Amino acid sequence: MMQKMLKRVDRSLGFVEDWSLFIAVAVALLVAMANVVLRKLTPISLYWSDEVVKKVIFFTTYIGCSAAVRKRALIRIDALPQMVKGLKKPLTAFSHLAVLIFAVFMVRYGWTMTVSAWNDPFARTATLEIPEWFFYAVLPLMGVMLILRTLLVLIEDWRGLPAE
Template sequence: MKKVFRIIDRTLAFVEEWSLFLAVMVALCTAMANVLLRKFTADINLYWSDEVVRKVIYFTTYIGCVAAVRSRALIRIDAIPQLFPVTKRFLTLVSHLVVLVFCGLMIHLGGQMTWLIYQDEYARTTSLQMPEWILYAVLPLMGVMMFVRTLLVMVEDWRGERF
């Protein structure tokens, strides 16, 4: 069982880290190329670079939530467990359950939004003319990844050991 959890954890970590790295590198390179072209030439401008940077920020925000669950860096109120240590286990469980509900909403509503945008053949990004549903698909994907990651963290908390 521990081996299966470790494989799932490493697979999710690989997907999170490399997708975030590649997305940020794409945004950085396009923004840098656009700045350099604007400074050194008068005629050449990458009109689509701003849109790429906006879409990467959107992507990294949602996939970064999954990474935040892994590193236990989600925002939560921790004053009560510090004042009353006996409540820490219960409040951590409540926090995890709220995250699971959020994940369920992201899967359900994000999936519905993705499906609606997929059915609209004219829903394309402004500059890149790429189908919008690809960007909306990040929502249910993030929901599933975050759900699995939260379950892993809950098992770790329950057992008292890290995978």
């Protein structure tokens, strides 16, 4: 029962990560390519394309953190555990704890920033006039996803399940 629920959460997070990252990068790529083509072939330039690309980089950086935990690809100390085998489990646990602490900060402060931008009617992007709270909302969302993903990895580690 518990195993099925964990698999469902894992698949759901994976679906959100993969598709949101795919769509965001595809949009940025299409907008950037359209801007280059238009600028080279016509006197038209999409003045807002840089803003779209910057916001996509912001989005993919934070949502990509969750995907990196899934793939066990976050930056961590791995030279020391290779030299001293007994340090692998404690350093892995420390790494997971550090990620969880970071994720809690992202939820707390990301929520505060989102609410602050929500309450500020002038907090809009420079060219597209999109409310900034929309982008700040990625921070607590990423924090929650990071917490769930890290807990799933911790459970895999404790149970001795192979990393996928």
